[in-house]
Amino acid sequence: MNMKKRHIFLALLLSLSLNFSWAQTPKGSVLIKNGTVLTVTNGTYENTDVLIQDGIIKKIGQNLSAPSGVTTIDATGKYVMPGIIDAHSHVALDVVNEATSPIVAEVRMKDVVNPFEIGIYRALAGGVTISHAMHGSANVVGGQNATLKHRWGMDDPAEIIMQDAPRTIKFALGENPTRVHGRGNGQQPRSRMGVEAILRNGFNEALQYKKAWEDYNKAKSQKGSTAIAPIYNERLQTLADILDGKIIIHCHSYRADEIYMLINVARDFGIKKLVFQHTNEGFKVAPEIAEYTMGASVFADWWAYKFEVYYSTAFNAAILQKNGAITSINSDSAELIRHLYHEAAKTQRYGGLTDEEALAMITINPAKQLGIEDKVGSLEEGKQGDVVIFEGHPLSSYAIPQMTFVDGIKYFDIKEDADDQRQRISPTEAVEPILLSEEDHRCMQDTEHLFETASALFQMNQ
Amino acid sequence: MRKTLWKASLFGLFMMGFFSGVSVHAQSDPTGKKSITNTYAITNAMVHSSPGAEGKKASILIKDGVILGVGENLSIPAEAKVIAGDSLHVYAGFIDAASRAGITRPEDPERPKDFVYSSPPDEIAGITPWRSAVDQFDIESSQVNDLRKAGFTMAHVLPDGGMIPGKGALVVLGDSESTNVLKTNTALAANLNGARGMYPGTTVGVMAKFRDVYQNTKLTKERMALFASNNGVSRPEINPTYTAMSEVVDRAIPVFFEVEDDLEVRRALSLQKELGFQLVLFGLEEYESVIDVLKGSGAGVLLKLQIPDDKAIKNQKEDVSDAVKAQYERVKEAYDKTIAQAGKLAAAGVPFAFSTIGAKPNDAMKAMQTMIESGLTEKDALAALTTNAANIIGASRIAGTVENGKLANLVLSTGPIFDAESQIKHVIVDGKVFDYEIKAKKKNGNGDTASVEVAGNWEYKSETPAGSSGGTITIQKNGNGYEGTITYDDPAGSGKASSTLSDIAVSGSTLSFVFEVNAGGMSIAVDVSGDVSGNTMDGSMNISQFGSFPISATRNPN
Incomplete structure (x- = not known):
């Protein structure tokens, strides 16, 4: 080998090893044979095979054969559906609320993703492959969320963050932000009017901020410029990014009036990427939601846990859907996330949706709301290999997820997995502490220090 | 509240000591503490000059806080006080690369009347980069005594406070009559802890605020440079935070970031990658999964000098179901992994040192022995306590080995330092000798x-x-x-x-x-x-x- 060749060879080796240490997220190959394939977007096929290669759905059809080295799984008598997507979750976050200001657009939930939280595995056991790890609802404008892929067993938080998902941000209207800031601490917003004022003032400030930087950058490009840089403010920069269509808003909301208010604010500022969360009174403004937004992500049948959610109906999802709004059903809970397929099935009892419409509520519709519908949310060739195999139809009360795949890699197997799936064990705790109330409603977690009185603490859920 | 009580009594005690001291001693040395000589000779001791070096019989001559000679045939001047080293082993004094021994957290300032929790003044929100550890340090603290007794002669003290508590200082743990300061303004201390009841209240807020402070420091520097050399430029707003952060942005001093586990390591590293400051991570307890990441990061690494409490293992019962047994097994496995981490980190080639923040100096040697039993070599262990620490805090010219010209910081023990039977008999700091009582070990076997x-x-x-x-x-x-x-x-x-x-x-x-x-x-x-x-x-x-x-x-x- 001459010197030149050797150098090239070494460089190649080096680049290989570099690639290795900056490894791409793991991707697998598998052939799932002979199942009932619920594609959600293209109908249902019996006795059909799904071939995933290198993390991507390569082929859906009959009598496919496994390329060499690819494992085959017999799904005879079982149902194969796309991985379930939860558009509202707080699983795998070390912090949920930076509650200390009415706008905290600058905070990033990606900074506090915890890939060791057992909730991820529990979600996988419920067939959920993607969750939207959201900031809480203590602020009018909360932090930027993280869209997670449930790759259980990763050490690096970056490897469970869906890196090709667009940016999203949490907004919140109504009782939570007014309670934390107005009633709890005597700051704006004290009322729904205050919430709107915070939003409009925030966006106007963001426009000024954007202009100040544009002016500065323009001036700076001139020779001999003595232009002074504006103050750096990631909070306003993030709001400006929303105005520029770079971020999808996911807004915690309940009442029709506040939903309609935000639609108007969004229209005034030219914002099109907007999804409503919870949206219990969405059924009253369903046509408006359908026309101006990316739809609503709702509970199947949660209501009456506080004043602003008394006027609710289990028909909400179906009404929104029939009005043409993109509608999804979410969990907002580490417990509900384990059986979102049951939650979706409730739209058949309350609204008579078809199987495909009901399944869309937990697959392709939340994918659309997260801006990832071109990658996941249905079983289609070319999409990412996120798949669940069910014993029993997923909308049946007797459905039990058997295996869950993300990017063609199996992360859950009801038969083969060890009983103890914890990744991190404390060396100093004989029995891990179990907190009975911790797993539910984390929307208002980490806000405790802002409340002085026990009564305020008492009302903090959701 | 209790702390105030303690302080009041502390103060009372010091005052008492002060008055009695004055009345007893002669005028030429009102403290009565001045030593007879500043020259010492440790004769015929087993000298371990650096980590990994074979122990050699030698004498050491010290004068005015400096090592003047190490060798077999030193001539001992008449004024030297001789410490017979015949049965003693001598090591370079240990260095605590991130310490809060003797540091008292200052009282939080009172909140102003117009306090707004969403935009509190920096000082109240725990952003105080202008503070210095020197102002919070008390050499007479019992924590300093404990640390010295454990063989530590030098400490890089960091101030206590909020997310950015202030600047560190390098001190020797020497004479109470001296400031003991070697260097101030050594590093910026930082952590991920939020302020209570105000912005930033949590780790996400702290990370966002850190970016904000850093970027605005950068911009303020630019504005100041422009203002200094041009007419017609508006006056830049200068505040204590940006002024004190300026050396960090210039990469003149590193950020010492307090992190406990792998996730926090990654968080601090992500800030470092984004912003570009020099970084030393300290306080690591759980880091096995990031050993490669640490290695590739170029950041300094300071482990917390502590091993986990083993009571969860000792309290395991015999008569339990198989499921519980399996859980016990995992706790045991977690414990074994934890104590083996230091050895793996060293084997991976990461030259780490230690921090005693949150650890008990009294248990330091026990912790070292446990790490050594679990795979850390004695050479790497000693390096962590001496040369690595000196490197990380930029003091290797003056400390870390037993060599001519280095500061006279030494540990003298009754046997090889990491032997369970060995005890520390003298600690020499800055040329001053501290003596410790040797206890007769009982022979009661083991178990x-x-x-x-x-x-x-x-x-x-x-x-x-x-x-x-x-x-x-x-x-x-x-x-x-x-x-x-x-x-x-x-x-x-x-x-x-x-x-x-x-x-x-x-x-x-x-x-x-x-x-x-x-x-x-x-x-x-x-x-x-x-x-x-x-x-x-x-x-x-x-x-x-x-x-x-x-x-x-x-x-x-x-």
């Missing part, structure tokens, strides 16, 4: 079978800065273990209070237990550990945040 009997009624006395106090310790056998109570002067004012003892353990001749004192509505843990011999016990009482104090007890024969 609990030879443990001493500790049950009974004990009368104890303890010396704290608040004065001497005492009470009764009652210990009874309960099954395989013990239960008991302790009485003490009620911190609320009058009479005696009592607490239940927990974690009572006997290992060889050592009795240890923990109790909680309730003072001013806060509960504070007191760790007691002592050597039992017949009906007497001698040991120390460790009170979190305040250091450790001697305790002695005698058993009532009945």
Whole structure:
């Protein structure tokens, strides 16, 4: 080998090893044979095979054969559906609320993703492959969320963050932000009017901020410029990014009036990427939601846990859907996330949706709301290999997820997995502490220090 | 609240000492503490000059705080005080690369009337980069004594406070008459802890705020440069935060970031990658999964000098179901992995050192021995305590090895330093000799079978800065273990209070237990550990945040 060749060879080796240490997220190959394939977007096929290669759905059809080295799984008598997507979750976050200001657009939930939280595995056991790890609802404008892929067993938080998902941000209207800031601490917003004022003032400030930087950058490009840089403010920069269509808003909301208010604010500022969360009174403004937004992500049948959610109906999802709004059903809970397929099935009892419409509520519709519908949310060739195999139809009360795949890699197997799936064990705790109330409603977690009185603490859920 | 009480009594004690000192001693040396000579010779000792170097019989000459010679045939000047080193092993003094020994957190300033929690003043929100550890450091603190007694001669002290507490300083743990300062403005301390009830309240907020402070420091510097060299430029707003952060942005000093586990390591590293500052990570306890990441990051690494409590393993019961047994097994596995981490980190080629923040210096050697038993080589262990630490804090020119011209910071032990039987006899700091009592080790083999009997009624006395106090310790056998109570002067004012003892353990001749004192509505843990011999016990009482104090007890024969 001459010197030149050797150098090239070494460089190649080096680049290989570099690639290795900056490894791409793991991707697998598998052939799932002979199942009932619920594609959600293209109908249902019996006795059909799904071939995933290198993390991507390569082929859906009959009598496919496994390329060499690819494992085959017999799904005879079982149902194969796309991985379930939860558009509202707080699983795998070390912090949920930076509650200390009415706008905290600058905070990033990606900074506090915890890939060791057992909730991820529990979600996988419920067939959920993607969750939207959201900031809480203590602020009018909360932090930027993280869209997670449930790759259980990763050490690096970056490897469970869906890196090709667009940016999203949490907004919140109504009782939570007014309670934390107005009633709890005597700051704006004290009322729904205050919430709107915070939003409009925030966006106007963001426009000024954007202009100040544009002016500065323009001036700076001139020779001999003595232009002074504006103050750096990631909070306003993030709001400006929303105005520029770079971020999808996911807004915690309940009442029709506040939903309609935000639609108007969004229209005034030219914002099109907007999804409503919870949206219990969405059924009253369903046509408006359908026309101006990316739809609503709702509970199947949660209501009456506080004043602003008394006027609710289990028909909400179906009404929104029939009005043409993109509608999804979410969990907002580490417990509900384990059986979102049951939650979706409730739209058949309350609204008579078809199987495909009901399944869309937990697959392709939340994918659309997260801006990832071109990658996941249905079983289609070319999409990412996120798949669940069910014993029993997923909308049946007797459905039990058997295996869950993300990017063609199996992360859950009801038969083969060890009983103890914890990744991190404390060396100093004989029995891990179990907190009975911790797993539910984390929307208002980490806000405790802002409340002085026990009564305020008492009302903090959701 | 309790802290204030303690401080008041501390102050009283110091004042007493001060007055009595003045009355007794002669005018030429009003303190009476000045040593007769500043020249010392350690003769014929086993000198371990650097990590990995073979021990060699040699003498060491010290004058005015500097090592003047190390060798076999040194001529010893007449004024030298000789320390016979014949049975002693000499090592370079240990260096605590991130310490809060002797540091007292300043009181939080009062909130202004127009306080707004969403945009608090920096000082209240814990952003105080202009503060210096020197202003918070007290060489006479018992924490400093504890650290020195454990062989540490130099500490990189960091201030205590909020997310950016301030600047560190390099000190020797020397004479109480000196400032002991080697260098101020060594590093910026930072952590991920939020302020309470205001912005930034959590780790996400802290990370966002850190970016904000950093970027605006950068921009302020640009504006200042423009203002300094041009007319017609508006006055840039200069504030103490940006001024003090400026050296960090210039990469003139590193950020010492406090992190506990792998996730926090990654968080600090992500800030570093984004912003570009120099980084030293300190306080690591759980880091096995990021050893490669640490290696590739170029950041300095300081492990917390502590091993986890093994009581969760010791308390495991025999008579349990298979499912519980499997869980026990995982706890044991987690424990074994934790204590083996340091060895793996060293094997991966990461030259780490230690931080004692949050650790007990009294247990430092035990922690080192455990790490060594779990795979850390003695060479790497010593390097972590000496040369690596000196490198990370930029002091290798003056410290870390036993060499001509280096500061006279030495540890003299009765045997090889990491042997369980060895004890530290002298610690020399800055040329000043501190002597420690050598206790006769009891020969009781190993294992609990030879443990001493500790049950009974004990009368104890303890010396704290608040004065001497005492009470009764009652210990009874309960099954395989013990239960008991302790009485003490009620911190609320009058009479005696009592607490239940927990974690009572006997290992060889050592009795240890923990109790909680309730003072001013806060509960504070007191760790007691002592050597039992017949009906007497001698040991120390460790009170979190305040250091450790001697305790002695005698058993009532009945």
